[in-house]
Amino acid sequence: MKILMVEDDSNISSYVKLAMEDLNYTIDIASDGITGMQMALDNDYDTVILDVMLPGMNGFDICRKIRNSVKSPIMMLTSMSSIEDRVRGFHCGADGYMAKPFRIEELNDRINALCLLKKSTY
Numbered sequence: 001m002k003i004l005m006v007e008d009d010s011n012i013s014s015y016v017k018l019a020m021e022d023l024n025y026t027i028d029i030a031s032d033g034i035t036g037m038q039m040a041l042d043n044d045y046d047t048v049i050l051d052v053m054l055p056g057m058n059g060f061d062i063c064r065k066i067r068n069s070v071k072s073p074i075m076m077l078t079s080m081s082s083i084e085d086r087v088r089g090f091h092c093g094a095d096g097y098m099a100k101p102f103r104i105e106e107l108n109d110r111i112n113a114l115c116l117l118k119k120s121t122y
Contacts, residue, residue, distance in 0.1 A: 006035075
């Protein structure tokens with residue numbers, strides 16, 4: 001599975017990258033919103049993981065802009081955890097929403113569930 005993670009916190013992105021690689025995933029990291037959006041549009045990823053608070057462009061705007069072109073699941077992974085934030089994420093086109101802090105096991109399970117759900121709808 002090939003994953004794009006758009007996350008400006010290098011501690012979090014390094015942690016997720018190492019953990020996902022241990023699970024035999026390939027993971028690309030973008031540390032700003034504009035680069036992340038372009039990578040999502042230019043490459044074929046099985047899943048896109050988006051933070052919300054990013055330099056250049058926020059994750060809600062990225063999600064909205066790529067949703068019609070990117071058919072893979074989009075998971076929001078952010079410290080913005082209010083009900084309003086979650087609803088906004090889904091209205092922007094996200095398929096899942098997780099709040100930080102998180103456990104890698106839950107992230108992995110949610111990614112797998114979203115990928116299975118997407119595959120069953122085609």
